[in-house]
Amino acid sequence: MGILKEKRTGIKSPKIIACLSQKGGGGKSTLARALAVELTKQKLNILLVDLDIQQKTSQEWSERRKQQNIKPTVNCQSFPYFPLELLKKNYDYLIIDAPARISQESLTIAKQANLIIRPVRPSLDDLNPAIREFNGLFKAGIPKSKLNFVINAVGSRAMEKATRDYLVPAEYYIFPIALEEKVSYQEAQNQGLSIGEVKYKRLQEQVKKLVKEILKKC
Template structure:
């Protein structure tokens, strides 16, 4: 049983995007997968499943993190798509998860709150080893390098792979697909490398 949680201090940074892609790729490895949507109000992942229609993994809305975590022992992999804003439930999720992923964009408005959130989890005795940043919605590789240096100085781990801001990623998701299922092999491969790196990080 493995639990990977996606959290964010603010909306629109790619939390649900990454959670859905991980679910798609994990089921290809013959894992039983639960994608737990813990944002009742927006239900982003659950609504996406309605577009997808056919899926080999389960997506379910959970009113509380506790309820989602109780289901985890029924699956090889439980992916938690956390609330749109961090809350008391975030700490509970982080304490139980094997890996906690926080996506962040390039702006200070994204980075500073994101680092503060991980700082708060570390203060609450969540191990830094299971906290991982993923860079999303980037414009250039140089931008990625600058953010990676910032996070390195802050003392946090990050995936060496990242997501560029591409219309094709949005289009794929609008069609009930994941970012690893675009029409363009190059973009699809970049997304797959990122998702694979998340699973490899656990090893």
């Protein structure tokens, strides 16, 4: 789906990047927060949409950020489902932190999104369900051009290569930048920071490169 336009108001619908996963711990909230921070730094009007109202991890993260007076302030709201009225709001981007489960709501989100990102960890327990998840969305009519993997939590280049090699036959796009397994990422998020705001320059640059690649596809 391209960018829709409201003919009567002249307001264009926001671009939507959805971070999906059928289970928790894969990195979708981590990636959604990093995207939200980097886009906000670009002076864009964004909304981080937390759709897991039971956990509210992104909502609570944004509140920690406000409490620590960390700039820029990230606009985050939680909802029990994706409200279609957000498409009529004057946002540049909606970043969706989807619930950690597969449901009809996942398909609704996928249909509205410009880009769907599935962070995947380098283990068969994560890789195989991730591939099946995308296959299900593809069979439901979501084009492969929307479906993208980000390799997350790799411990070595050999591990990253093995993960890429395993994913390639599924024929979904794999972003060229992988995220490493780092304790500093978790520590940063505990403080209300994103993984792009860690104190290590190399890790900051890695996240910025990934965000740049994601926006090129959106």
